[in-house]
Amino acid sequence: xxxxxxxxxxxxxxxxxxxxxxxxxxxxxxxxxxxxxxxxxxxxxxxxxxxxxxxxxxxxxxxxxxxxxxxxxxxxxxxxxxxxxxxxxxxxxxxxxxxxxxxxxxxxxxxxxxxxxxxxxxxxxxxxxxxxxxxxxxxxxxxxxxxxxxxxxxxxxxxxxxxxxxxxxxxxxxxxxxxxxxxxxxxxxxxxxxxxxxxxxxxxxxxxxxxxxxxxxxxxxxxxxxxxxxxxxxxxxxxxxxxxxxxxxxxxxxxxxxxxxxxxxxxxxxxxxxxxxxxxxxxxxxxxxxxxxxxxxxxxxxxxxxxxxxxxxxxxxxxxxx
Ligand SMILES: Nc1ncnc2c1ncn2[C@@H]1O[C@H](COP(=O)(O)OP(=O)(O)O)[C@@H](O)[C@H]1O
Ligand SMILES: [Mg+2]
Numbered sequence: 001x002x003x004x005x006x007x008x009x010x011x012x013x014x015x016x017x018x019x020x021x022x023x024x025x026x027x028x029x030x031x032x033x034x035x036x037x038x039x040x041x042x043x044x045x046x047x048x049x050x051x052x053x054x055x056x057x058x059x060x061x062x063x064x065x066x067x068x069x070x071x072x073x074x075x076x077x078x079x080x081x082x083x084x085x086x087x088x089x090x091x092x093x094x095x096x097x098x099x100x101x102x103x104x105x106x107x108x109x110x111x112x113x114x115x116x117x118x119x120x121x122x123x124x125x126x127x128x129x130x131x132x133x134x135x136x137x138x139x140x141x142x143x144x145x146x147x148x149x150x151x152x153x154x155x156x157x158x159x160x161x162x163x164x165x166x167x168x169x170x171x172x173x174x175x176x177x178x179x180x181x182x183x184x185x186x187x188x189x190x191x192x193x194x195x196x197x198x199x200x201x202x203x204x205x206x207x208x209x210x211x212x213x214x215x216x217x218x219x220x221x222x223x224x225x226x227x228x229x230x231x232x233x234x235x236x237x238x239x240x241x242x243x244x245x246x247x248x249x250x251x252x253x254x255x256x257x258x259x260x261x262x263x264x265x266x267x268x269x270x271x272x273x274x275x276x277x278x279x280x281x282x283x284x285x286x287x288x289x290x291x292x293x294x295x296x297x298x299x300x301x302x303x304x305x306x307x308x309x310x311x312x313x314x315x316x317x318x319x320x321x322x
């Protein structure tokens with residue numbers, strides 16, 4: 001099932017998948033710090049950790065029961081709101097991941113509509129937020145497909161090193177495959193230059209090449225290579241709390257403002273920041289929303305994607321690994 005029409009109309013959040021099949025390019029660092037800055041700017045933000053290595057969960061020090069993770073929501077029958085945890089930033093909430101998520105790859109393979117599980121979870125919670133980030137793992141597999149199908153936008157961190165450009169072509173081809181085979185409109189594909197060192201010639205050249213050759217938007221903000229960014233997760237803090245004046249912090253702040261600025265019309269319609277008293281009421285609000293949702297479901301017949309929708313991923317990069 002794809003999201004019901006009524007839910008689509010109510011969409012509030014911009015859902016951004018942070019994606020690159022290469023590991024160590026700055027996906028998690030970007031997802032955590034961007035989410036934290038947007039929360040600080042008064043946006044309600046949810047960060048979904050969708051990597052079995054759960055770096056975002058541990059990097060933000062999110063505590064949770066063993067059965068309250070994204071895996072348990074998607075495949076373990078856990079109620080979706082149970083896996084949404086607070087962080088110590090007022091407006092930032094996190095859905096943790098755990099190594100169990102690796103099992104989801106195997107379990108999903110034989111399920112109908114296996115690509116849409118995360119999309120359905122996001123559809124249930126997106127009205128509560130202004131931004132939802134999905135931190136993906138370093139692969140192009142069924143979890144990645146779920147992540148992309150749940151998102152409206154893709155943010156691709158590109159590390160300033162020689163092999164980055166090669167990987168980019170493959171990733172863009174995969175996104176095209178998903179768009180063509182599953183009919184999902186990912187209209188906004190954006191690259192972010194990370195680990196930039198302006199003193200290194202290679203770094204400058206890669207950044208220039210990305211700006212010249214990347215067929216979609218490349219953010220103006222460039223994330224410098226910065227020790228503070230690497231250190232912050234071991235203190236379980238986003239950079240804005242760990243070293244707010246460091247070059248890395250300033251770059252992520254600039255990126256957050258760029259992302260807000262580029263969509264002024266969407267920014268206008270968002271919620272004010274949640275007050276502490278509101279947060280106490282939040283569980284109750286959630287119940288009311290759930291009831292409303294159930295009512296909507298009664299009123300409208302569900303919009304089903306035909307089970308036998310013909311598609312297959314011709315590319316071995318999908319077929320082999322799922
Ligand atoms: N701009 C940066 N400068 C220095 N170190 C960074 C930077 N961005 C990320 N790192 C570090 O590099 C490693 C990989 O980054 P990470 O965000 O976990 O990548 P990914 O999620 O793509 O695997 C981590 O140790 C992280 O702290
Ligand atoms: Mg990561």
